[in-house]
Amino acid sequence: MPSIPLQWYLIVAAALFCIGLYGALVRRNAVAILMGVELMLNAVNINLVAFWRYITPTNMNGQVFAIFIIALAAAEAAVGLALFIAIYRTRDTVNVEEINLLKF
Amino acid sequence: MVDYFAQFMPGWAAALLWFVLYAVILLVFALVNMLFITWVERKVIGRMQDRIGANRAGPFGLFQPVADMVKILTKEDITPTAANRVIYNLGPLVVVPPAILVFAVLPFSASITGVDLNIGLLFIFAVAGTATLGILIAGWGSNNKYSLVGAMRAVAQMVSYEVPQLLSIVGVVMIAGTLSMQGIVAKQAQLGWFVLLQPIAFIVFLIAAMAEVNRTPFDLPEAESEIIAGHHTEYSGLKFGMFYLAEYMSVLFVSALAATVFLGGYQIPFVPVGNVINNFLGPFVLIGKTYLFIFLTIWLRGTLPRVRVDHLMAFAWKALVPICLMNIFLVALIAPFISVTAANSPALAAPVAIVSMLVANAIMFVIIYLVIQSIVRRDRARVAEGTVPAR
Amino acid sequence: MNPFVVLSFVAVAAVTIGGGLGVVLARTVFASGLFLILSFIGVAGIYVLLEAPFLAATQVLVYVGAVAVLILFAIMLTRRVMSGSTQDNRMNNQWIAAALVALLLFALLVGTTFQQWNLSQDSPPPDSVAQLGAAFLGPYILPFEIVSVLLLAALIGAIVIARE
Numbered sequence: 258m259p260s261i262p263l264q265w266y267l268i269v270a271a272a273l274f275c276i277g278l279y280g281a282l283v284r285r286n287a288v289a290i291l292m293g294v295e296l297m298l299n300a301v302n303i304n305l306v307a308f309w310r311y312i313t314p315t316n317m318n319g320q321v322f323a324i325f326i327i328a329l330a331a332a333e334a335a336v337g338l339a340l341f342i343a344i345y346r347t348r349d350t351v352n353v354e355e356i357n358l359l360k361f
Numbered sequence: 362m363v364d365y366f367a368q369f370m371p372g373w374a375a376a377l378l379w380f381v382l383y384a385v386i387l388l389v390f391a392l393v394n395m396l397f398i399t400w401v402e403r404k405v406i407g408r409m410q411d412r413i414g415a416n417r418a419g420p421f422g423l424f425q426p427v428a429d430m431v432k433i434l435t436k437e438d439i440t441p442t443a444a445n446r447v448i449y450n451l452g453p454l455v456v457v458p459p460a461i462l463v464f465a466v467l468p469f470s471a472s473i474t475g476v477d478l479n480i481g482l483l484f485i486f487a488v489a490g491t492a493t494l495g496i497l498i499a500g501w502g503s504n505n506k507y508s509l510v511g512a513m514r515a516v517a518q519m520v521s522y523e524v525p526q527l528l529s530i531v532g533v534v535m536i537a538g539t540l541s542m543q544g545i546v547a548k549q550a551q552l553g554w555f556v557l558l559q560p561i562a563f564i565v566f567l568i569a570a571m572a573e574v575n576r577t578p579f580d581l582p583e584a585e586s587e588i589i590a591g592h593h594t595e596y597s598g599l600k601f602g603m604f605y606l607a608e609y610m611s612v613l614f615v616s617a618l619a620a621t622v623f624l625g626g627y628q629i630p631f632v633p634v635g636n637v638i639n640n641f642l643g644p645f646v647l648i649g650k651t652y653l654f655i656f657l658t659i660w661l662r663g664t665l666p667r668v669r670v671d672h673l674m675a676f677a678w679k680a681l682v683p684i685c686l687m688n689i690f691l692v693a694l695i696a697p698f699i700s701v702t703a704a705n706s707p708a709l710a711a712p713v714a715i716v717s718m719l720v721a722n723a724i725m726f727v728i729i730y731l732v733i734q735s736i737v738r739r740d741r742a743r744v745a746e747g748t749v750p751a752r
Numbered sequence: 753m754n755p756f757v758v759l760s761f762v763a764v765a766a767v768t769i770g771g772g773l774g775v776v777l778a779r780t781v782f783a784s785g786l787f788l789i790l791s792f793i794g795v796a797g798i799y800v801l802l803e804a805p806f807l808a809a810t811q812v813l814v815y816v817g818a819v820a821v822l823i824l825f826a827i828m829l830t831r832r833v834m835s836g837s838t839q840d841n842r843m844n845n846q847w848i849a850a851a852l853v854a855l856l857l858f859a860l861l862v863g864t865t866f867q868q869w870n871l872s873q874d875s876p877p878p879d880s881v882a883q884l885g886a887a888f889l890g891p892y893i894l895p896f897e898i899v900s901v902l903l904l905a906a907l908i909g910a911i912v913i914a915r916e
Contacts, residue, residue, distance in 0.1 A: 260754045261761050264865045266798065269765045271861035273772050273791070275854040280776035282850035288826050292775050292788050295819065299795045302807075310802045311869065314876045317887040320807055324884075327814050328899045332906035334819045338826040339910035345830040448782065479881055483809040490817030494789065497824050501782060513828065516821060523817075540881065 266307035274300035287341045287351040291334065298330045383475055387464050394648075395609040396426035401652075402659050409663035433605070436598040443504045444595065452499030453596065453603035459492045460610040467617055468542045470627045470643030481542040482534065485618065486527055489573070492611065493519045496592045499604070503595040511591025514581050514670065519573055521677040526569035528685035529562040532692040533622055536699060536714070546626040551703065553711045556623040558718040561725055562688050563623045565681050567657070570619060572677070574611040577662035581670055616654035617647065624650045684729060691721045761801055768794030781827050789820045806881045 277296030284290045302323045309319020341351050348356060370378070400415065400423060407414025415422030440449060463485050465475035478484050493516050500512020533555050534540060537548040549555055556563050572579035583591035593604045620626060627643030639646075668676070695717050703710035771794055774787025792815040799808035877883055888896050 260757045261801070263869055263871065265761065265765075266802070267865040268862055269768060269798070271858055271865070272769050273795075274861070275858040276769070276772040276776055278857065279850050279854040280772075282853065283776070283847045286781050288823060288830065289775075289781055289784055292784055292823065295788065295815075295823075296772050296775060296791060299792065299815075303795060303798055306799055306802050306804050306807060310804070310876065311871050314803075314872055314874045317880070317884050320804055320880075320884055321887050321892050323804075323807055324810060324888075325895060325899055327810055328903060331814050331819055332903055334822055335906050335910040336913065338822055339914040341826055342829050342914050351830045448786070451786070478805065479879075480806050480809050483806070483813065487809045487813035487817060490813055493817065493821050494824075497821060498786070501824070501828065509828065513825070516825060520818070520821065 263307060263311040266303060270300045270303040270307070272300075273297075273303065285352050285354055287344070287353050287356075288338070290353065291337050291341075295330060295334065298326060302326055380475075384465075387475065388461065391461060391464055391610055391613065392606075394613050395606060396430070398609050398613060398655055399426045399429065401655065402662075405656065405659045406663050409660070430602070433602040434599060436601075438598040438600065439595070441503065441505070441595050445502050445504060448498055448502030449504075449595070450502075450600070452495055452502050452592075453600045454495075455498055456492060456495030456607040457603050457610075459488045459490075459495075460607040460614065462488045463614050464617075466542050467614070467621065468546055468626060469647055470640050471543070472640060473644065474543060477541055477543045479539070479541045479544075482530060482540045482545070482622075486523070486530075489611075489614075490523060492607065495607070499596070500592040503592070505595050507588045507590075508592050508594045511583060511588045511594065514588075515575065515583075515592060518575075518579065518581060518673060521674055522569045522572035522579075522681075525565055525677060525681035525685050526573055528682065528689065529559075529566040529569060530622065531685070532559050532562045532688050535689070535692045535696045536718075538700065542621060542626075545622060546628065549625045550628055551707070551710060552699070552714045554623065554625040557715050559623070559688070559692075559722070560719075561684065561722050561729075563619075565684055565688075566623070567619060567654075569677075569681060570615040571658060571661065572673070574615050575608065576612065576658050578665040578668055579673060580667060581673060612655065612658060613651065616658070617651045619654050620647060620650035624653075626650075684725075687725055687728070688722075691725060692718075695721055757801070760797070764794050764797030764801065766794075767791070768798060770794075782824070785820065785824045785827055788823065789816055792816050792820060803876050804880070806884060 274297050277293045277298075277300060280293030280296060281290050282293075284293060305319045305323045305326070309317075309323075313319065344356060345351050348358075350356070369375075403425065404414040404422070415425035418424040418428045440446060466478055466481040466484055468474040468477065496515045496519075497512050500508045500515070503509075533545065536552065536555070536558060537545045539545060539548070545555075552558065575581075575583065583593070588594075593601055596604060627639070627647045629639055629642060629646055632639050698717065699710065699714045702713045768791050771787045771789075771791025775784045775791060778784040778787055792811065796808045796811040796816070799805070799811055
């Protein structure tokens with residue numbers, strides 16, 4: 258039995274998730290919004306691994322899911338950043354409030 | 362060693378003492394070797410260019426690195442006024458730790474390893490990959506266009522060459538069935554050195570590693586004739602010394618890694634791993650093999666000109682990565698066969714592994730040769746037609 | 753409780769949360785990116801404490817070595833060259849609402865953690881890396897293959913989108 262209560266990990270993950278959410282909601286720079294999303298994904302991963310360790314340590318499911326999330330986050334970051342660079346080329350900004358071509 | 366200390370003190374203190382002691386020894390080892398490499402490089406390059414090389418300070422100029430160090434330490438420490446002070450000073454601090462950390466998992470003999478992680482190789486690539494960050498931070502913090510261009514080139518190059526470097530090792534990991542450094546060395550005692558089993562992956566690894574540590578055929582990030590000194594243009598004194606240190610430590614480590622993974626590490630040929638001679642001479646054998654690779658990198662530096670940026674990227678993605686993928690495919694076909702042989706008749710394992718892998722590599726070499734030949738022919742025909750310019 | 757373990761937990765948790773706060777509060781986007789790296793490293797430390805070394809190494813390899821580098825690279829490529837080096841990293845005018853949402857969600861999440869978890873007394877198998885590999889190529893073979901296709905698609909998509 259590990260010496261740290263499961264709850265501590267869950268609280269750290271919750272704090273990280275909420276910080277990421279705040280960042281994603283308030284930022285105007287698209288890259289900074291993406292950073293907030295990455296923080297949220299990391300918080301979810303902490304939860305998955307903590308539950309794996311404390312509840313089903315002999316079964317690898319928790320780690321498998323965490324690795325899938327890491328792979329998806331990497332793909333998401335690559336495509337997202339490529340989109341921002343493409344937008345920057347045409348609009349000369351990555352401020353999401355100025356990217357409003359589809360908005361009347 | 363931990364057991365020896367544990368006679369005099371509680372277990373945790375013994376472990377702590379051993380780790381601290383080992384870390385200090387490792388640091389001194391890496392520093393002394395790094396200084397020695399700079400001397401070797403001066404001498405060897407000098408000879409190749411028909412000069413004598415460093416010969417003033419001490420016998421054969423052996424104290425030249427010390428003189429260099431004193432010079433670097435006493436130079437003025439400049440922070441450009443336009444630079445972002447915090448980020449600028451962060452750069453050298455981020456560059457050095459990865460170069461030192463990776464030594465922790467390097468096995469010097471069957472009983473001397475910092476920590477024999479069961480994910481040793483992954484740890485090495487993970488930590489070595491973070492060296493890119495320091496360069497990026499340095500290039501951005503300097504607020505200088507040459508620094509920024511150099512940093513961008515460095516990142517593009519290092520990220521690209523990390524892929525073939527990792528993929529070339531995957532074949533080895535598949536045959537060895539482990540990521541632990543000690544495990545890989547032990548497997549080489551059983552099956553034969555991986556340079557015999559994976560010759561093409563070995564060459565790919567050498568090329569990618571050379572690019573990864575920015576050595577000369579691939580030293581575009583700091584190409585003097587184009588972008589002054591790349592990411593460390595603005596750095597002077599001790600901060601420049603840190604970049605210098607990190608660069609040569611990476612060269613040392615990559616050479617040691619190549620020696621460990623492909624040349625049997627601390628093993629002496631035909632002497633069993635557990636033997637007393639091997640335990641005692643192991644570290645020296647490893648250092649000897651390491652210097653073989655260091656000489657090779659210096660030799661390449663003395664021989665080859667710098668490659669062009671687009672050629673560099675095209676070479677990584679269009680040549681090295683496909684070769685690695687083909688190699689992994691072949692290994693996936695053969696590795697189960699080898700492991701079955703090793704389980705059933707251990708005496709036959711080494712010859713079977715070496716012969717089958719050599720045949721596979723020969724087939725692969727023929728395929729690569731034919732493909733390259735057809736591409737070259739097509740390009741020559743097009744250039745002759747005048748439809749595309751020569752490249 | 754082992755004081756060393758508690759101390760290391762507090763240290764990595766502080767690095768993780770501090771890095772996260774730095775990301776949302778830093779004045780320039782580049783500084784946000786650097787704090788993000790700090791946070792990623794803290795998360796890797798948490799994985800080590802949770803006895804998932806493979807995941808910790810993957811975290812450093814993928815997040816610190818690749819995603820963070822990609823983000824810093826994107827920041828460099830999307831800066832306003834003519835208007836100096838500092839970048840627009842201001843908050844928009846809904847920061848009060850956002851802070852309220854985040855705080856409420858945090859309170860809610862913390863509230864859910866106060867319960868009796870069905871804890872297991874086992875410890876992870878010593879060859880957890882090998883078991884992880886077996887899980888990937890056993891019960892999870894289909895998602896594994898789909899993720900590889902997805903990564904390929906992302907690779908090609910990113911190149912196509914970012915190309916001029």
